[in-house]
Amino acid sequence: MNYTNQATGALALSIHDVRAAHPNTSIPDGAPFGDFVPYAPATPPAHDPLTQWLVEVTPVDVAGTLTQQWVVVDMTEAEVAAARQARVPHSVTRRQARQALLLAGLLDQVEPAIAAIADPTQRGLASIEWADSQAFERSRPLLIQLASALGLDSAALDNLFIQAAQL
Known part of the structure; x- marks a missing residue:
């Protein structure tokens, strides 16, 4: 009471x-x-x-x-945007990321997207990051670049991180 x-x-x-x-x-x-x-x-x-x-x-x-x-x-619109942003995790584990990509039908497209990077140094860095990261951070420029190559805009990437965090 x-x-x-x-x-x-x-x-x-x-x-x-x-x-x-x-x-x-x-x-x-x-x-x-x-x-x-x-x-x-x-x-x-x-x-x-x-x-x-x-x-x-x-x-x-x-x-x-x-x-x-x-x-x-x-x-307000600003409060909705802030609340939405607060729900997006800063990072997810490798397992969570891979499972979320699989469920979204995108997992098989990641390695071809990395292979399509023109600059050999950037391609190598991306390959190492994909193969060796234990966690994926939402704000990493390379991750944002790969998301774009997979056809994901910022909102779709946020949704993917939210879904991944629940796995």
Whole structure:
């Protein structure tokens, strides 16, 4: 059970928060005390966590019981982009990368893409990186170059990393 401080409007306070505010007072669980009033939990409404925030607002009286309330707020475009970027792992293991490429039907295209690199030094570096890396970093220029050769734009590469991290 959470508490609200009706004087400050603070929400989601625990009984420990209430007791910490009044250290020399015995306060039983679930009991109101001064400006601190307990409220019943409510199931949050359905929302899309990729594009919406779930925000707790002031509890209201529902049939005689102070009850938690929620609102769903749409994220701004910048917040959606930031949330999406936060989901993209910085790196995935070799196994995860290879499995994700296999599931995407791209694994067999990696070595031909490396072989198609015109500069022999860059081709050699790419071959070593592909063969010997224990992890693949999303920001590596060579990885981005290979992704482009496989027909993946930045968003598709992000999705591949997200999927790989789940394997």
